[in-house]
Amino acid sequence: MTYRIAVLPGDYAGPEVTAEAVKVLRTLQEVSSLRFDLQEGLIGGAAVDATGDPLPAATLQLCQASDAVLLGAVGGPRWDGLPAAQRPEQGLLRLRRALDLYANLRPAKVYEPLVAASTLRPEVVRGIDLLVVRELVGGIYYGEPRGIERLAEGERAINTMVYTTAEIRRVAHLAFTLARQRRHKVTSVDKANVLEVSVLWRREVTEVAGAFPDVTLEHLYVDNCAMQLVRDPRQFDVILTGNLFGDILSDEAAMLTGSIGMLPSASLGGKTGLFEPVHGSAPDIAGRGVVNPLAAIASVAMLLAYGLQEVAAAQAVEAAVARVLEEGYRTPDIMAPGCTPVSTAEMGDHVCAALRQGLATA
Ligand code: IPM
Ligand code: MG
Numbered sequence: 230m231t232y233r234i235a236v237l238p239g240d241y242a243g244p245e246v247t248a249e250a251v252k253v254l255r256t257l258q259e260v261s262s263l264r265f266d267l268q269e270g271l272i273g274g275a276a277v278d279a280t281g282d283p284l285p286a287a288t289l290q291l292c293q294a295s296d297a298v299l300l301g302a303v304g305g306p307r308w309d310g311l312p313a314a315q316r317p318e319q320g321l322l323r324l325r326r327a328l329d330l331y332a333n334l335r336p337a338k339v340y341e342p343l344v345a346a347s348t349l350r351p352e353v354v355r356g357i358d359l360l361v362v363r364e365l366v367g368g369i370y371y372g373e374p375r376g377i378e379r380l381a382e383g384e385r386a387i388n389t390m391v392y393t394t395a396e397i398r399r400v401a402h403l404a405f406t407l408a409r410q411r412r413h414k415v416t417s418v419d420k421a422n423v424l425e426v427s428v429l430w431r432r433e434v435t436e437v438a439g440a441f442p443d444v445t446l447e448h449l450y451v452d453n454c455a456m457q458l459v460r461d462p463r464q465f466d467v468i469l470t471g472n473l474f475g476d477i478l479s480d481e482a483a484m485l486t487g488s489i490g491m492l493p494s495a496s497l498g499g500k501t502g503l504f505e506p507v508h509g510s511a512p513d514i515a516g517r518g519v520v521n522p523l524a525a526i527a528s529v530a531m532l533l534a535y536g537l538q539e540v541a542a543a544q545a546v547e548a549a550v551a552r553v554l555e556e557g558y559r560t561p562d563i564m565a566p567g568c569t570p571v572s573t574a575e576m577g578d579h580v581c582a583a584l585r586q587g588l589a590t591a
Contacts, residue, residue, distance in 0.1 A: 230264065231264040231265065232263070232264065232265050232266065232296045232297070233268065233295040234265050234295060234297050234299055234532070235268055235270055235291045235292045235294075235295040235298045235299070235501075236267050236268065236269045236299050237270050237271070237272040237273075237298060237300045237301065238269070238275070239272050239273040239275060239301040239510065240274040240275055240301075240304055240305050240307075240308075240317060240510045240512075241302065241304075241510035241511060241512045241515035241516070242508075242509075242512075242514065242515040242516075242520040243302035243303065244301055245301075245515065245516070245518070245520050245522070245573050246301055246506060246520055246524065246525035246573065247299065247300075248522075248574075249522035249525060249577030250299060250525040250526050250528060250529045251299075252577045252580075253549075253577070253584065254267065254529060256581040256585060257545075257546070257584065259585075260584070260585055260588045261542060261588060263539065263542060268295070270285075270287065270288035271285055271288055272300065272303055272320045272324065273304060273317035273318075273510075274304060274305055274307055274308045276288065276320060277311070277317060277320075282315075282320075283303070283315060283317050283318075283319045283321075283323075284319070284320040284321075284324055284327075288320075288324075289324065289327055292328060292501060292503075293327075295501055296501065296537060297502055297532045298502070298503040299504055299525075300503055300504065301505070301506070301510075302505070302508065302510035303320055303321050303509075304316070304317040304509060305510045305515075306512055307512075322370065322371075324503065325365050325496060325503070326366050326371065328496075328498070328499045328501055328502075328503060329498045329499035330365050330502065331365055331366045331367070331399055331497075332362055332363075332364070332365060332403045332404075332497045332498055333362070333364075333365040333475065333494060333496045333497075334361075334362055334407070334495040334497065334531070334535070335360070335361040335362075335363065335475075335479040335492065335494045336358075336359070336360045336361075336492065336493070336494075337357060337462075337482040337483055337485060338358045338359075338486065339355060339356065339357040339485070339486045339487070340486075340491070341355070342557075343486070343487045343488070343554060344487075346486075346563050347484075347485060347486060347487040348484070348487075349485060353461070353462065353463075354462065354485055354487075356463055357462045357463055357485055357486060358463075358466075359468060360407060360411065360467050361468045361470070361478060361479040361482055362400065362404040362407065362467055362468065362469045362470075363472060363475025363476065363478075364392075364400045364470070365472060365475075366498070367393075367472060368390055368426075368473055369389065369390040369391075369471075369472065369473045370472045371472075372388060372389030372390055372391040373391075374389055375388050390426045390471075390473070391426065392426050392430060397430050397434065398433055398436070398437055399498075401417075401433065401438075401469060402437055404469040405440070405441040408444045408466060408467040409444060411466050411467065413444045413445060414444065414446075414467065415434075415438070415444055415445070415447075415466070415467045415468075416446075416447050416448075416465055416466070417430070417434045417447070417448050417469045417470065418448075418450070418451050418454045418468055418469065418470035418478065419448065419449075419450065419471070420450055420452075420474075421448070422450060431448055434446070434448075434469065435448075451470070454470075454474075454478060455477070455478065455481060458478065458481050458482060459481070459485070462482070462485050465482075480507075483507050483508075488563045489524075490520070490560065490562045490563065491521065491523050491527070491563070492506065492508070492527070493525075493528035493530065493531050494506070494507050495528075495535045495536070497535060501536075502532070502535055502536040504528040504529070504532040504535075505525075505528055506524030506527075506528055508524055518574060519561050519573065520560065520573050521560040521562050521573070522576050522580075523553075523560075523576065523580075527546075530546040531543070533546065545584060545587055545588055546580075546584060548583075548587050549580045549584040549587055550583075552586075552587065553579045553580050556579070557569050558571045558576060560576055
């Protein structure tokens with residue numbers, strides 16, 4: 230069986246890290262029975278430049294016809310002046326909606342060799358292993374009405390935070406299901422002391438929890454959660470939250486681990502999942518061979534596990550990433566005294582070598 234993978238490199242650092250992720254897929258193909266049909270598509274600024282549209286119809290069709298989508302990153306200063314509808318980010322937002330990717334999984338896990346890379350003390354971060362489950366196709370990102378309108382004096386801007394019962398329930402159900410495979414705890418994050426949307430969120434999540442008596446549910450206000458994440462991040466297992474709060478908290482959670490350059494994500498819901506590093510297009514460091522490709526490579530592991538149900542291959546990729554860190558290879562973002570500095574491409578090569586070795590001895 231050959232898996233069809235849509236590869237969307239995107240902008241700035243996106244193509245650099247995606248090239249390393251693709252190397253890993255090709256290596257897997259050499260050393261296992263897995264077969265991949267990799268088809269590239271345009272998205273984001275690259276697509277705007279080529280076609281005027283951040284999500285060309287051909288890209289959407291490619292994704293819909295694929296078993297999984299591997300994405301780099303979109304956006305950057307080059308396109309900042311464009312009107313809202315043509316911004317690169319719109320390509321990603323429209324793709325999430327079109328594929329109905331209602332759940333965004335962002336694991337934050339500390340690799341033991343990188344404990345010192347965190348800005349927090351080692352005793353606070355050692356052993357962090359949490360999963361943010363962010364609702365991805367609703368909430369204030371998509372709510373109507375929205376826009377900026379002229380007033381007699383000045384202007385007025387509107388966005389609308391909105392969730393339906395069904396939208397809350399489906400993402401909550403997935404979060405509880407995932408908690409069952411982990412440490413059986415869900416922390417639902419909202420602002421129910423102020424927002425009606427959050428009152429409904431809390432009520433529905435509590436309802437869904439009834440079907441998972443083996444999973445502990447707690448509720449936190451988002452401001453408290455932001456504080457608890459830096460105070461004692463190990464208290465968290467699964468954090469379930471809406472689109473905007475999840476955007477913010479997942480960046481915070483990512484940075485606890487020392488480098489946002491390490492963390493992958495999976496967006497699930499419809500038949501085709503999308504897998505991408507959590508870091509953005511990193512325009513400030515792109516193009517010089519210094520970007521960390523491990524988040525993109527770890528996204529390949531999530532693609533294998535969640536997108537294709539190829540769990541053994543996913544574990545082999547994860548083990549290869551852990552191995553290169555133990556061996557001391559470091560891109561600048563995670564560099565430490567005594568370690569070996571490597572470029573983006575060299576890091577990819579080391580992961581592929583570790584993967585070959587790991588699968589040869591398996
Ligand atoms: C993310 C990003 C996106 C988001 C942007 C690029 C639209 O920040 O994936 O977290 O806000 O969802
Ligand atoms: Mg974000």
